[in-house]
Amino acid sequence: MSLGTPNQPCSPHQRLYIRTLFEGQELPLDYITKLNFRPFEKARLPLPTEGKRVDGVLEALTRKQAAQLIDALVEMRDSAKA
Numbered sequence: 001m002s003l004g005t006p007n008q009p010c011s012p013h014q015r016l017y018i019r020t021l022f023e024g025q026e027l028p029l030d031y032i033t034k035l036n037f038r039p040f041e042k043a044r045l046p047l048p049t050e051g052k053r054v055d056g057v058l059e060a061l062t063r064k065q066a067a068q069l070i071d072a073l074v075e076m077r078d079s080a081k082a
Contacts, residue, residue, distance in 0.1 A: 006062060006067075009061070019058070025077060040069065043065075
């Protein structure tokens with residue numbers, strides 16, 4: 001099974017994991033709000049437009065961008081526990 005290239009669209013598994021991490025940090029899951037900006041900033045990704053559907057924003061990510069966002073969310077989660 002191929003993991004694909006970094007520039008391919010992110011996988012459904014990556015999107016689900018990001019949504020799970022959003023939920024664990026009590027970030028909005030339906031529409032992007034300013035609360036969702038911090039992980040994108042931390043991952044050094046372009047900020048999504050406020051009011052866009054979260055699913056649409058996640059579907060537009062590449063595998064590499066999704067991995068960067070996951071890393072940022074995990075780091076945020078772990079630092080909140082400390």
